Amino acid sequence: MKVVSPIPEIRILKAKPVGRSDCCEEGKLYTTYKCSPPVSSHTKAFLTLNGFENNEDGGAPSECDGQFHSDDMPVMALSTGWYNKGSRCLNNITITANGRSVVAMVVDECDSTMGCDGDHDYQPPCANNIVDASTQELCGKP
Secondary structure (H helix, E strand, C coil): CCCCCCCCEEEEEEEECCCCCCCCCCCCCCCCCCCCCCCCCCEEEEEEECCCCCCCCCCCCCCCCCCCCCCCCCEEEEEHHHHHHHCCCCCEEEEEECCEEEEEEEEEEECCCCCCCHHHCCCCCCCCCEEEECCCHHHCCC
């Protein structure tokens, strides 16, 4: 049995504003990734804000439990490599950005290997260092 080290803390380098989903462009090729940067106690990442409720940016129900989640609950999706085939599902991780920290639960994968289809809300594949979170607290929003 393979033991996966937890990601105790992720430091955010840049936060993307809410409601700015990028749609795939016809004919454009997108980079895909099967792995993410190595995990350490201070892993750096890019934060994107996402809706995990039905009919929001996330597209389909969460991979970990097959459910949608309230945007009032701090949840996140991790890039494919960090998601590690679901081994981090339902674990809590501390996200730090803009001098604030929030503990959020991993409920989904931000797919770095595929995109541009209905299952991915017609968005390009995620980069390999993405934390896609529901919480706006890190951006200074209540």
